[in-house]
Each structure stands twice: as C-alpha cells, then as structure tokens.
Amino acid sequence: SQQGEEDPQALSIQEGENATMNCSYKTSINNLQWYRQNSGRGLVHLILIRSNEREKHSGRLRVTLDTSKKSSSLLITASRAADTASYFCATDGAGSYQLTFGKGTKLSVIP
Amino acid sequence: ETGVTQTPRHLVMGMTNKKSLKCEQHLGHNAMYWYKQSAKKPLELMFVYNFKEQTENNSVPSRFSPECPNSSHLFLHLHTLQPEDSALYLCASSQDPGHSYEQYFGPGTRLTVT
Numbered sequence: 001s002q003q004g005e006e007d008p009q010a011l012s013i014q015e016g017e018n019a020t021m022n023c024s025y026k027t028s029i030n031n032l033q034w035y036r037q038n039s040g041r042g043l044v045h046l047i048l049i050r051s052n053e054r055e056k057h058s059g060r061l062r063v064t065l066d067t068s069k070k071s072s073s074l075l076i077t078a079s080r081a082a083d084t085a086s087y088f089c090a091t092d093g094a095g096s097y098q099l100t101f102g103k104g105t106k107l108s109v110i111p
Numbered sequence: 112e113t114g115v116t117q118t119p120r121h122l123v124m125g126m127t128n129k130k131s132l133k134c135e136q137h138l139g140h141n142a143m144y145w146y147k148q149s150a151k152k153p154l155e156l157m158f159v160y161n162f163k164e165q166t167e168n169n170s171v172p173s174r175f176s177p178e179c180p181n182s183s184h185l186f187l188h189l190h191t192l193q194p195e196d197s198a199l200y201l202c203a204s205s206q207d208p209g210h211s212y213e214q215y216f217g218p219g220t221r222l223t224v225t
Binding site: 003030031033035040041042043044045048088092098099100101102103104 | 113115117151152153154156159167199201203209211213214215216217218219221
C-alpha cells in the first residue's frame with residue numbers, strides 16, 4: 001500500500017536552529033499531510049498540501065511538495081524546545097480514502 | 112485539546128479479560144477511525160466509520176470488535192487479546208472520510224496485555 005517514509009529517523013538540533021524533515025512516497029497522491037506527536041500522545045495536524053501545490057506556509061512551518069520526485073519536506077524555522085516531538089507525513093493513494101502514515105522523524109530541540 | 116476524548120488513558124488487562132475502549136468527538140464530524148500504534152512501526156489504520164457505518168476493516172483480528180452507536184461515539188471491544196496487541200490505540204475523527212480532510216486525534220489509550 002502507499003506509504004510515506006520520513007528521513008531522517010531522528011534529528012537533534014539546538015534551539016533557534018532550523019529543522020528539516022523529508023518524506024518520500026511511492027505512488028501518485030491527491031494530497032499529503034504532516035502531523036506532530038508529542039511523546040505518548042495523539043497526533044496533531046500541522047499542514048495539508050495538495051498535489052497541485054508546491055509550497056505552503058503556516059507560522060514557522062514551511063512545507064514543500066515535489067510530485068516529480070515523490071517527496072515532501074517540512075521545515076521548522078527558529079526551533080523551540082516545545083517543538084520536540086515526532087513528525088509524521090501521511091499520504092493517500094489515488095482512489096483511496098485512507099491515510100497511510102510513515103514511521104516518523106523524532107526531533108529533539110536542545111535548549 | 113483536539114475535541115476528541117478517549118477513556119481510559121491506560122489499561123492493563125490479562126489475555127482472558129474483556130474490556131472496552133471509548134472514544135467521543137465533540138466536533139460534529141461524520142467519520143471516525145481506530146488506529147494502532149506499536150513501537151517502531153507505522154501507525155496502522157484498523158477501522159473506519161462513516162455516519163455510523165463501517166466502511167473499512169483492515170484485516171483486523173476478530174478479537175477486536177468496533178461499535179459505533181452514533182457519529183459522536185466509537186468503541187473498541189477487546190477480548191482474548193495477545194501480548195503483541197500491547198500498543199497505543201488512537202481514535203480520530205474527520206469532517207468526512209477521505210484523504211482531503213485533516214484528522215483530529217484523541218490522546219490515546221495505552222494498552223498493556225499481560
């Protein structure tokens with residue numbers, strides 16, 4: 001089944017630095033979503049980007065989508081300790097209503 | 112708070128027990144979902160309900176039995192579970208089923224099967 005795969009698996013940065021996470025997928029999609037999960041809690045939706053969009057911003061978040069490379073990136077600028085969490089991309093398969101999640105990138109922001 | 116609540120937050124049960132997980136959404140959504148999150152594995156979709164009707168069952172063992180009495184409530188009945196069923200069980204809802212809608216997740220139930 002369609003699945004997004006995040007890279008790197010883990011990322012550790014200093015507060016104030018930018019964090020970039022990548023997601024690759026295998027087949028065509030209608031849209032791609034990014035979610036955040038604090039340890040042992042539920043997921044929180046961050047951004048949805050449609051297949052005909054190339055870039056989207058929300059506060060300190062910037063998401064890009066390159067459908068020719070079947071990849072997306074999530075950039076968090078000026079990171080804060082509170083950004084420490086796991087970040088997941090979720091993709092749909094064309095014709096499928098289901099979202100398929102990757103294993104996530106675990107981000108640690110050191111104060 | 113996301114508007115989706117789950118109870119209990121933690122559950123320890125033996126393999127012969129019967130228990131139920133409860134999920135409630137206060138968002139007026141039409142679709143509800145059960146996911147299983149195990150360590151070092153991707154989030155696994157278990158069941159999807161649309162307007163109280165089950166629309167997806169991803170080959171989930173029959174020891175997991177969902178129930179959706181109305182579009183605001185979702186249950187997961189558990190019986191004769193195995194230790195490998197220990198995981199975080201997440202409930203989510205969305206305006207309608209489908210990939211175009213963001214999903215709102217509850218905090219999860221941490222299940223331990225002994």
